[in-house]
Amino acid sequence: MITKYWTDSYGNVFSEPAQICEFEGIPLYNPRNEMLTPPPICEGGKRPDLIPDPATQSLSWSIIPIDPRHIKCADGIIRDKAPLELMRDGLEQIPLGMKVVVTQITPEHPHGLMLETQTLDERVASGSLTADQAHAIRLEICHSQRRAAYQETSDGLFFDWQRGAATQEAWLIAIDAIKARFPKPEKNS
Secondary structure, eight states: OOEEEEEOTTOOEEEEEOEEOTTTOOEEOOTTTOBSSOOOOOOTTEEEEEEEETTTTEEEEEEEEOOTTEEEOTTSOEEEOOHHHHHHTTSSOOOTTEEEEEOOOOSSOTTSEEEEEOOHHHHHHHTSSOHHHHHHHHHHHHHHHHHHHIIIIIHHHHHHHHHTSSOHHHHHHHHHHHHHHSOOOOTTO
């Protein structure tokens, strides 16, 4: 049995048995994009490619590097890199304030990568925020957490104290507990 070989635009090699001409007994294949000789073995970041020879009007195998925007999978198939793989490899820009994180392969993360929000310290280190801007954000977060906690606990105690159902001391203890739970950030953090 004679096998014919061809490649796709990624460099994946395909093969199938060549039909034999009933009259001449020769294999039938398209000499412009198929060959009867097997491709060379390629290691690492290389792939086989069919190169036309204008002088002989035939094809020959060549070994070329895999395009950086493509990846060779464990099963040997070459495919386009996913957007997160391109970002991880520096071929695409990561959105401002985000980072690419390696995670477990799941149906939600088929390539083991996900986008995650950078921490304020990471944003300061990358230059997308100044230290003063990061401090202002931390301060606003602290104030909003305190506001929510005040509404949840101390505001009720304040009104109870005003009606005589609670003591001022209980209200002040609740406020101190909230301030301890959500301390104001220091300027240098």
